[in-house]
Amino acid sequence: MKNYILILTLLISCAIVVHGNHEFGKFANMVQQVTERSLLAFSSYGCYCGFGGRGTPKDATDWCCFRLKCCYARMAQLKCKTANYDFTCNNKNVICSSKNLCGMQTCECHKTAAYCFRDSKTSYNNLNMLPPQPLVIALNSLQCSTTKSPSC
Numbered sequence: 001m002k003n004y005i006l007i008l009t010l011l012i013s014c015a016i017v018v019h020g021n022h023e024f025g026k027f028a029n030m031v032q033q034v035t036e037r038s039l040l041a042f043s044s045y046g047c048y049c050g051f052g053g054r055g056t057p058k059d060a061t062d063w064c065c066f067r068l069k070c071c072y073a074r075m076a077q078l079k080c081k082t083a084n085y086d087f088t089c090n091n092k093n094v095i096c097s098s099k100n101l102c103g104m105q106t107c108e109c110h111k112t113a114a115y116c117f118r119d120s121k122t123s124y125n126n127l128n129m130l131p132p133q134p135l136v137i138a139l140n141s142l143q144c145s146t147t148k149s150p151s152c
Contacts, residue, residue: 065113
């Protein structure tokens with residue numbers, strides 16, 4: 001069963017990267033360069049990493065994902081959707097560049113999340129890693145509190 005879940009996680013993650021937006025691939029690359037960990041390590045973690053989110057974040061790593069969702073919400077208030085950007089990374093220092101505001105905002109959200117993942121490395125707990133969707137939806141409702149989510 002454990003191998004089945006691992007294989008399913010990899011297949012779903014690959015499908016997201018291949019068919020997802022270009023920015024997701026850049027975010028994955030950025031996280032890898034800054035944290036030396038795959039974005040897959042955060043794809044279904046805690047209450048906020050991955051799709052959806054509710055309740056109180058489980059630890060500092062989960063708070064990183066909560067803050068990323070807040071960053072996306074602030075972008076939406078500015079009428080921005082995630083947009084293309086470029087970045088360079090030297091000695092784990094990310095420098096964003098883009099031809100437009102939304103691209104720059106997207107990169108800054110991703111940069112902040114990548115740094116947060118790096119800085120919260122000691123809080124990461126494998127027990128907070130959930131199986132792939134759609135099992136996450138069922139298990140998330142059991143593991144994440146139903147209390148009101150914190151506000152951004």
